[in-house]
Amino acid sequence: MRIYLDNSATTKPYPEVAAAMQEALAEGWGNPSGIHSFGRDAYDAMSRAREQVAELIGAEPGEIYFTSGGTEADNLALLGGAGRFERGHIITSSIEHAAVLNSCRHLAGQGFAVTYLAPDAGGRIDAAQVEAALQPDTLLVSIMLANNEIGSIQPLAEIGELLAGRGVLLHTDAVQAVGKMPVNVEELGVDMLTLSGHKINGPKGAGALYVRHGVEMEPLLWGGGQERGLRSGTENLPGIVGLGEAARLTRERWPRQAAQAAAARQSFWDRLRLLTEGFVLNGDWENRLPNNLNLSFAGVDGAALLLFLDMAGVAVSAASACSSAKPEPSHVLQALGVEEWRLKSAVRLSFGWENTTEEAVRAAEIFAEQLRWLRQD
Numbered sequence: 453m454r455i456y457l458d459n460s461a462t463t464k465p466y467p468e469v470a471a472a473m474q475e476a477l478a479e480g481w482g483n484p485s486g487i488h489s490f491g492r493d494a495y496d497a498m499s500r501a502r503e504q505v506a507e508l509i510g511a512e513p514g515e516i517y518f519t520s521g522g523t524e525a526d527n528l529a530l531l532g533g534a535g536r537f538e539r540g541h542i543i544t545s546s547i548e549h550a551a552v553l554n555s556c557r558h559l560a561g562q563g564f565a566v567t568y569l570a571p572d573a574g575g576r577i578d579a580a581q582v583e584a585a586l587q588p589d590t591l592l593v594s595i596m597l598a599n600n601e602i603g604s605i606q607p608l609a610e611i612g613e614l615l616a617g618r619g620v621l622l623h624t625d626a627v628q629a630v631g632k633m634p635v636n637v638e639e640l641g642v643d644m645l646t647l648s649g650h651k652i653n654g655p656k657g658a659g660a661l662y663v664r665h666g667v668e669m670e671p672l673l674w675g676g677g678q679e680r681g682l683r684s685g686t687e688n689l690p691g692i693v694g695l696g697e698a699a700r701l702t703r704e705r706w707p708r709q710a711a712q713a714a715a716a717r718q719s720f721w722d723r724l725r726l727l728t729e730g731f732v733l734n735g736d737w738e739n740r741l742p743n744n745l746n747l748s749f750a751g752v753d754g755a756a757l758l759l760f761l762d763m764a765g766v767a768v769s770a771a772s773a774c775s776s777a778k779p780e781p782s783h784v785l786q787a788l789g790v791e792e793w794r795l796k797s798a799v800r801l802s803f804g805w806e807n808t809t810e811e812a813v814r815a816a817e818i819f820a821e822q823l824r825w826l827r828q829d
């Protein structure tokens with residue numbers, strides 16, 4: 453038996469998504485820009501997907517721009533949002549995904565000033581910190597809705613309220629939040645929002661940026677002017693159709709699926725506490741995604757534990773999937789100020805709706821067995 457507890461890294465596509473993509477690839481292969489019936493069919497399929505994504509987050513279809521995933525959408529939000537200005541100030545947090553952090557570093561190299569807000573020990577940024585950091589030339593604030601390593605949920609609606617009417621753009625990376633909690637662009641008060649297909653049982657290489665009507669952006673890609681001039685290039689129709697189908701199903705199913713993931717997480721936690729000790733939770737229990745656990749284990753190396761678990765059939769991450777190939781400790785845990793041993797022994801578990809209680813209990817037993825091995829020597 454193999455147990456997959458790495459759903460924040462990626463998720464298994466719904467069968468309906470695979471079927472819709474197969475059809476788009478084999479049958480609906482026209483170019484959406486074509487004016488003949490082949491093109492119109494492709495355009496219609498793309499429009500349907502745009503509606504499905506818009507409905508998932510309470511936006512209008514004309515506010516959805518398809519991208520090659522979360523990374524591109526983050527880059528477009530930051531570089532495209534700041535692109536109309538020569539200089540200015542940007543506020544973000546030190547626990548953002550690399551797609552936001554490295555976009556900010558790039559902008560800093562171009563002469564923009566960037567403030568990185570530090571979270572509290574539980575992983576939260578306060579709206580008051582954003583307020584205190586505002587400067588007369590602040591043009592953009594980018595704070596993620598939920599963190600990919602520790603699952604901490606940020607008070608975006610409060611930040612949105614704070615910035616309303618100030619002429620400062622608000623972007624949120626909601627890649628990990630969508631499908632796990634309510635995500636509505638009006639309630640959050642954001643101008644831009646990033647989402648990614650493969651985190652919601654959709655395809656990899658397909659994502660979207662929501663851009664509120666009236667927000668002016670600079671494109672990153674120049675060409676034939678697709679996506680209303682903001683993202684040139686012939687559209688990835690199978691990916692877009694798959695993303696649309698994933699959005700439709702996520703909208704229907706997320707409350708039950710998030711509860712299923714939370715139940716699996718609880719079963720794991722309860723059993724692990726019975727079987728072993730010497731571990732701590734990184735980040736607060738409160739304001740945490742229902743599917744995330746980030747644990748540090750005294751006396752073990754996180755990378756070694758991950759390998760032992762993999763050999764025993766349990767798939768988890770050392771920190772975030774994108775950075776686990778690098779030996780550096782997690783920038784998120786460092787920002788929380790945790791001790792060295794916790795940095796070195798951290799493991800992220802991210803449960804999915806398909807994880808059963810039995811699987812979660814079995815995974816906890818395997819954890820306890822592998823910890824016994826590793827702690828012996």
Ligand code: PLP
Pocket residue numbers: 460461520521522523524526549551596598599600625627628648649650657658659773774
């Ligand atoms: N933002 C967050 C919070 C993520 O977790 C990820 C993926 O791990 C991304 C952005 C990047 O998304 P994608 O893999 O679609 O480029």
